[in-house]
Amino acid sequence: MTALALVVACVCSLVAGTGMVATLACVQDGLSAAARHRCGATAFWLTAMLPVAAAAAHPFVPSTTWDAPHAAIAALLPDALPAQSWLAAVADALSMVVLLLASAGSLRLAIRLRATARLTRRVRTTAGNAVPVLLADVHGPLLLGLRRPMVILPEAARGYPTAVIDALVRHERAHAHRYDNWRLWAESWAIALLPWCWPLHRLHRIVLAAREEICDAVALHGTDDATRTGYGRALVDALRRSARAHAGVSTVAGHREALHRRMAAILDPSPFRPLPWRRRLAALVALALGWVAAASAWSLDTELETLAGLRGMTLRFQSLANGTPDLYRVTTMGGPPASTGRSFTPGTYRVSFERRSNGTWRVVSEPAADD
Known part of the structure; x- marks a missing residue:
């Protein structure tokens, strides 16, 4: 794989991911948390895997597939266009930047995972198969660990009503039953390897917000209004005390930007209203434009390598x-x-x-x- 192919593959990921972010922004208000999580997770992994897929698939696509766009591009170029070696030089520099950012992101994630491991060792217990519950000096309720997860409540939870504490525990145990810490671990590595991919970060926030709403619904199923109100206050307290989250740890605090929708669902779990047709149409247009732009960028890989003189x-x-x-x-x-x-x-x-x-x-x- 040449440096130009890597740069083009990264551009494909950026434009396709941007289209999917715009699509979800149009429709997420009319989707349930479960539907938002499925759509967001699918878009997240499509965006994360697109650089590898785009770079690997090019040799297997027949050259005649892109004859029409190549002919249109050739009509705009001079009759004799010599090799543009500067394209290869720019691609080499950008590839080096991408690799350096991936190395820095991986190192940063490894440091955070090490901090998580230290916290796990401090509070590890020898409880049985059930997910244990412990009190510790943490900013808010969280689920700690992958193979043997533990629910950790902050010391401030001693002052919460029993029903609220039970709801917080059910929330974190819902994360454990869904294997959300494993999902978060894999997603964190994808972001660490592609730190330059803005759509990936935005899609991850959508996924995390939907994940918290799903666990909120499990935690508050069948509870009364007083418990819901106390649960909302505990959530706000956790957000106020929250610092940088540990890697691979599910926490009740979640992201602040999704707080409005989440609090509305906690206090009034009413069904979502259907979206107007204009927003649905805008979502389809954004999705189509993103993938058409990605396919167009991908089709230019061979053309750019020829322009750079890499193919003679x-x-x-x-x-x-x-x-x-x-x-x-x-x-x-x-x-x-x-x-x-x-x-x-x-x-x-x-x-x-x-x-x-x-x-x-x-x-x-x-x-x-x-x-």
């Missing part, structure tokens, strides 16, 4: 619509500069194509005589 000189044959079948307009791309004396002179040629028995082609051309 490419000859393009355009048939002339004048009734002469062997008359073509021949142009070049990615060749050596004219000053070297080895460049091909573009123009009108009579060309014959012959396919040999071994599958190779024999092309014979001669300049067309002027009429």
Whole structure:
């Protein structure tokens, strides 16, 4: 994989992810928390895996797939376009930046995971199969651990009503039953490896917010208004005390930007109203534009490598619509500069194509005589 292919794959991830972020922004008010979580998680992993998929799939796609867009691009370029080596240099620099950011993000996540491991060792218990509940000096209720998760409540929870404490515990145990800490661990690594991908961060916030609302619904199922109110106050207290979250830890605090929707669902769990057709149409347009832009960027990979001189000189044959079948307009791309004396002179040629028995082609051309 060349540096240009990596840069193009990253651009595909950015534009497709941006389209999916815009789509969810249009429709999330009309979706349940479970539907938002499914859509957000799907969009998150599509965005995260797109750089690898786009870079790996290109060699397996027939070259004829993009003949139409390539012909349109060639019509806008000069007849003889020498190799643009600066494209490869810029791509090499951007690739180095991407790798350095991935290394820095991985190191930062490893430090946070180590802090989580230290916290786990401090509060580890030898309880049985049930998810144990402990009090500790933490900013808010959280679920700690992957293989043997524990519910940790803050010392301030001693002053909460029993029903509120039970609801907080049910919330964190819902995270454990859903394996949310494992999901968060995988998502954190994806973000660490792609820290430059803004849509990935935005999609993750949507996923986390929906995840907290799902567990809120489990925790508050069948409770009275007083418990819901106390639970909401405990949530606000946790948000006020919250600091940087540990990696791989589910916490009741969640993200502040989703607090309005979450508090509304806690105090009044009414069903969502259907979205107007204009917002649905806007969501479809945003999704289509994002993926069309990603496909268009992906289709330019071969063209950019040719422009950069990575694929040698490419000859393009355009048939002339004048009734002469062997008359073509021949142009070049990615060749050596004219000053070297080895460049091909573009123009009108009579060309014959012959396919040999071994599958190779024999092309014979001669300049067309002027009429």
